[in-house]
Amino acid sequence: MIDKPVHRELGLTDEEYEAIESRLGRRPNRAELAMYAAMWSEHCSYKSSKVHLRSLPTQGSRVLVGPGENAGAVDVGEGIACVFKIESHSHPSAIEPFQGAATGVGGIVRDILSVGARPIALLDPLRFGPLDQAHNRWLMGGVVAGIGQYGNSIGVPTVGGEVKFATCHTSNPTVNVLCLGFAPRDRLIQAKAAGIGNLFVLVGAHTGRDGIGGVSVLASRTLDESSHESRPSVQIGDPFYEKLLIEACMEMIDAGLLVGLQDLGGAGLTCAVSESAARASTGADIDLDEVQLRDRTMEDFEILTSESQERMLAIVTPEDLPSVEAICERWGLTSAVIGRVTADGQVRARLGGDVVAEVPARSLADEGPEYSRPMQPPAYLDDIHDDDPTYSELLMDVGEAFRQVLGSPNVASKRWVFEQYDSLVQGNTIAGPGASAAVLRIEGSLRAVAVSTDGNGRYGYLDPFLGGGHAVAEAARNVACTGARPVAVTNCLNFGTPERPEVMWSFAEAVRGMARACEALDTPVTGGNVSFYNETEDSAIYPTVVVGVIGILEDYRLMLRPSFAAGHVVYLLGETFPELGGSEYAEVVLGKVSGRPPGLDLERELALHRLIADGARMDVLASAQDCSDGGLAVALAEAAILGETGFAVTVPGDLPPHVALFSESASRAVVSIAPERVESFEALAREHRVSFARLGETGGPRIVFDDLFETTVAEARDVYEGSIPGFLSARREAG
Amino acid sequence: MKPRVAVVTFPGSNDDRDALRAVRLFGGEAIPVWHGESDLHGAEAVLLPGGFSYGDYLRTGAIARFAPVMDAVRDHAASGRPVLGVCNGFQILCEAGLLPGALIRNRNLAFICRRVNVRVETSRTPFTSGIEVGEVLEVPIKHGEGQFVAGPETLARIGDEGLVVFRYCSPRGEITEDANPNGSTENIAGLRNEHGNVVGLMPHPEHAVDPDVGPVGGQPLFESLLSSVLATASS
Amino acid sequence: MRRRFEIVVSLKDGLLDPEGKTIQDSLPTMGWTAISNVRVGKHIELTVDAETEDEATTLVRDMAERFLSNPVIEDFRILKTEEVR
Amino acid sequence: MRRRFEIVVSLKDGLLDPEGKTIQDSLPTMGWTAISNVRVGKHIELTVDAETEDEATTLVRDMAERFLSNPVIEDFRILKTEEVR
Numbered sequence A: 001m002i003d004k005p006v007h008r009e010l011g012l013t014d015e016e017y018e019a020i021e022s023r024l025g026r027r028p029n030r031a032e033l034a035m036y037a038a039m040w041s042e043h044c045s046y047k048s049s050k051v052h053l054r055s056l057p058t059q060g061s062r063v064l065v066g067p068g069e070n071a072g073a074v075d076v077g078e079g080i081a082c083v084f085k086i087e088s089h090s091h092p093s094a095i096e097p098f099q100g101a102a103t104g105v106g107g108i109v110r111d112i113l114s115v116g117a118r119p120i121a122l123l124d125p126l127r128f129g130p131l132d133q134a135h136n137r138w139l140m141g142g143v144v145a146g147i148g149q150y151g152n153s154i155g156v157p158t159v160g161g162e163v164k165f166a167t168c169h170t171s172n173p174t175v176n177v178l179c180l181g182f183a184p185r186d187r188l189i190q191a192k193a194a195g196i197g198n199l200f201v202l203v204g205a206h207t208g209r210d211g212i213g214g215v216s217v218l219a220s221r222t223l224d225e226s227s228h229e230s231r232p233s234v235q236i237g238d239p240f241y242e243k244l245l246i247e248a249c250m251e252m253i254d255a256g257l258l259v260g261l262q263d264l265g266g267a268g269l270t271c272a273v274s275e276s277a278a279r280a281s282t283g284a285d286i287d288l289d290e291v292q293l294r295d296r297t298m299e300d301f302e303i304l305t306s307e308s309q310e311r312m313l314a315i316v317t318p319e320d321l322p323s324v325e326a327i328c329e330r331w332g333l334t335s336a337v338i339g340r341v342t343a344d345g346q347v348r349a350r351l352g353g354d355v356v357a358e359v360p361a362r363s364l365a366d367e368g369p370e371y372s373r374p375m376q377p378p379a380y381l382d383d384i385h386d387d388d389p390t391y392s393e394l395l396m397d398v399g400e401a402f403r404q405v406l407g408s409p410n411v412a413s414k415r416w417v418f419e420q421y422d423s424l425v426q427g428n429t430i431a432g433p434g435a436s437a438a439v440l441r442i443e444g445s446l447r448a449v450a451v452s453t454d455g456n457g458r459y460g461y462l463d464p465f466l467g468g469g470h471a472v473a474e475a476a477r478n479v480a481c482t483g484a485r486p487v488a489v490t491n492c493l494n495f496g497t498p499e500r501p502e503v504m505w506s507f508a509e510a511v512r513g514m515a516r517a518c519e520a521l522d523t524p525v526t527g528g529n530v531s532f533y534n535e536t537e538d539s540a541i542y543p544t545v546v547v548g549v550i551g552i553l554e555d556y557r558l559m560l561r562p563s564f565a566a567g568h569v570v571y572l573l574g575e576t577f578p579e580l581g582g583s584e585y586a587e588v589v590l591g592k593v594s595g596r597p598p599g600l601d602l603e604r605e606l607a608l609h610r611l612i613a614d615g616a617r618m619d620v621l622a623s624a625q626d627c628s629d630g631g632l633a634v635a636l637a638e639a640a641i642l643g644e645t646g647f648a649v650t651v652p653g654d655l656p657p658h659v660a661l662f663s664e665s666a667s668r669a670v671v672s673i674a675p676e677r678v679e680s681f682e683a684l685a686r687e688h689r690v691s692f693a694r695l696g697e698t699g700g701p702r703i704v705f706d707d708l709f710e711t712t713v714a715e716a717r718d719v720y721e722g723s724i725p726g727f728l729s730a731r732r733e734a735g
Numbered sequence B: 001m002k003p004r005v006a007v008v009t010f011p012g013s014n015d016d017r018d019a020l021r022a023v024r025l026f027g028g029e030a031i032p033v034w035h036g037e038s039d040l041h042g043a044e045a046v047l048l049p050g051g052f053s054y055g056d057y058l059r060t061g062a063i064a065r066f067a068p069v070m071d072a073v074r075d076h077a078a079s080g081r082p083v084l085g086v087c088n089g090f091q092i093l094c095e096a097g098l099l100p101g102a103l104i105r106n107r108n109l110a111f112i113c114r115r116v117n118v119r120v121e122t123s124r125t126p127f128t129s130g131i132e133v134g135e136v137l138e139v140p141i142k143h144g145e146g147q148f149v150a151g152p153e154t155l156a157r158i159g160d161e162g163l164v165v166f167r168y169c170s171p172r173g174e175i176t177e178d179a180n181p182n183g184s185t186e187n188i189a190g191l192r193n194e195h196g197n198v199v200g201l202m203p204h205p206e207h208a209v210d211p212d213v214g215p216v217g218g219q220p221l222f223e224s225l226l227s228s229v230l231a232t233a234s235s
Numbered sequence C, D: 001m002r003r004r005f006e007i008v009v010s011l012k013d014g015l016l017d018p019e020g021k022t023i024q025d026s027l028p029t030m031g032w033t034a035i036s037n038v039r040v041g042k043h044i045e046l047t048v049d050a051e052t053e054d055e056a057t058t059l060v061r062d063m064a065e066r067f068l069s070n071p072v073i074e075d076f077r078i079l080k081t082e083e084v085r
């Protein structure tokens, strides 16, 4: 066979190659070609998604840093900026779950660091294939152990996340990691190579042949049999070195020694240098001989695109260099001055004295290709919409259906996962795994930040527009259920191959739905990440929108927990409609992923959030738990299990019992209220125009759904806690 | 006078800040000490915090125990003054030979972050002097290598000399297999040396002092420490 | 027939070995200077019941490749094998 | 003279080896039934600069005893050593 021209080998199209030639007015050499290939890859350039992402609302009074920087930042009061971002590391995790997930944590942590914030929390939304397959147990075991090892070692608590299961994730697991950081708002720094003559200092690990072309090979092409070739592109993380890097960078930032700070991720040095220079409209002279190498035989293009982990690029004035070097020395980190900031806007790289690459910084960072790819609704939608599970009758005892839904791995307790994570280190975890949202205290104050990640792949599959909207609404609802006010959003869009019109259509719809919800809920998008090519010849993942929402809690002493306590009155907030389309019930009990997802009325959603926030502030609520997967039945059961307190309720309305219990109608929550607060609560609910229904009372060891069925808290707990351990029983198995 | 408690930071220590905070909370003067230093700034007590010193590479605590500061810690221990090792600090003390036995990977090979109960087995240490034997404390554990093991002779000596300070137990204080999170021999969660001044434990008392963020089973340990330091200082 | 096998699983050359590197970096401060190139791997011993040596070896190779190591980042080699009772 | 050493550090026989046990227990579920007695240890490779082979070996023994292994729970053995360039 005749081999392809090298630019195609590198994943560049002929058109893209021509664009490079005309931009340079000459043929690029090999090093330059490698730089463009890395920077113009889907992963770095967002060439297929840009046009759509522009429609997301990004403005807001609290937004300090919006999309475009390494991470977004919002003002959360007390002079503190909350920096947060989510990122995908699904492709490496699919072939080496432990290291793939571990290095995913390392990467997002460095994004937070580069804005000048101390990383204070991690959340990990995960999607795997069904646990009855050894391969999926191997993937989940490895991913969870990898996230644990890295996060635990660097002393950043993992306080929340999600784990969901669907057949479409068997060959393509989804591994997203969200990191949160705090910084004094006046101390945020930018990844700008400003100040002609300032120095580029490469801090941290030596540079090796890690992930050479990893970005384009691993993140920008579908995983198939040839993924064997891309194997060496998986990297080994060194959390110990990352911990030293965090502490050293924090010291430099606190001492005000940095003009700018940029992490090295995809496209390595090329990306860090060109982006930081482009942001400041400057250029860079880089001397590759100064880069500390793990392997002396590395070539220019390898040094330029290596994705070795645990490295940061600091921009420093010559005067401050000695102090920066002293801090690195003290923390046992290597540091090297590898270049200077120039005025001419060129990225110039030298090796052995010769210039081996010279290209405009902007052409790499800002002038990558941009595509409006063809879009077309998937053919499957019509038939699947017609098959609405809401009207197929329940062929079993409703109590048995309850046990099946509560025991479904999607719904069941994720304790097996989150007990492998240190959720306590740093000492500010007011609410950790197990709560509706995690709540982190701003040290020395009564203020706290609540954060939750959510996303429902089935909804995205049945209606990507609603899938995008529901992801925002559910994450915000989880945050609201702590009593916090949702203020901002980050998101990770996990999709198939963008060259396929069906995928691109779903993507555009999902973004549109997300944008609509963010506007209505006044939660601007401050950043995010797009992961395409989550697809192998036989299967593509659901259009999977994962949204992270942060909210502000003025006084964490008024925080709400989901758990019941005895002697309280139970209410359902919001309205229940006959909506079993795409529900957990439909998949688990009827074996159907069909129909339409629940509708989403954003006015009602917002009213619910405001009611709960006021109810918490006025201390009229004893607990709040959102209704999501599994509907009212699961929300009540979770509140009972968490509080080790039973309840007796009557299911309101005239819907068939199983519909009332398992419908996943949006904008609902289960709250409990002390009897003496009931009046003020009902008045408040009317004020907020949120419909409510009194269900019954809490207390005792039993769970009673009036004349439908009953069980005990202990039995429900065994189903809820026993499900996932039952599949795994602590075994490590290969795929 | 404020009792002075040194908290050592090794490369990879994570709970050093939490330990410093806890010392202050109970009225002590918290003194951060760097692993490269050769003295403890005249502190009356020293605490080796949790974390992953040197990434737990080779063995937990294996590299940290060679740190310059460890000579000062040895002298401090030899002079009979209080030394507390928490989690990774416990592992370092065992590696350094200041406490018997060793800590290996948890029975289930997984990291475990969970609230547990421990029963206090002796009051004859500066960290438990104010606690009744048999009292049950709720404290969190968070470790991957907390399974205590020791050879038969060592175990015999630990028994004979009453060196066990804490055992994992049920909320009612029974020493059961169910209550043993990591497979530790005889449910051992914490130990002391012959003189009782050196104590190590896997659970995190410094994460059990503030009711806003967790249980409070760590409070009596810090209260005991600070009052016994004051007592020795004034005697 | 029962055979004892010793297998080493180690990171592929070129990949960072954080454990080896950290050990190496710490040696000088402990007074061991003349040491370089430290790599740390896993050493696995196991006993196999099989008809023939070939059968046993095939089984061990298969297990080492599919379970004891991940070919994506690791190589394995059989260090030694001997018959046991 | 430079020599490459391979050292194995493993838990003392008396002690239960959690990693070995876990591997052992999961083998049958994966269809490997004929395997027994799985033990997992560390395999450490390093290069020593020294005048003579004896000198190098003494140095490695000392290091293995005082640092690479913990005599309380582990034994070590030098698997092999050879001269390298």
Ligand SMILES: Nc1ncnc2c1ncn2[C@@H]1O[C@H](COP(=O)(O)OP(=O)(O)O)[C@@H](O)[C@H]1O
Pocket (backbone or CB within 6 Å): A123, A124, A125, A126, A158, A159, A160, A161, A162, A163, A410, A411, A414, A417, A418, A421, A432, A433, A434, A435, A436, A437, A438, A453, A454, A478, A628, A629
């Ligand atoms: N991968 C994970 N890591 C840490 N915590 C998790 C993970 N998966 C789930 N959790 C925690 O378990 C609890 C239940 O998860 P989930 O059912 O997704 O919450 P909700 O339904 O309220 O969105 C939450 O507190 C969540 O943070």
Ligand SMILES: [Mg+2]
Pocket (backbone or CB within 6 Å): A435, A436, A437, A478, A625, A626, A628
């Ligand atoms: Mg919830």
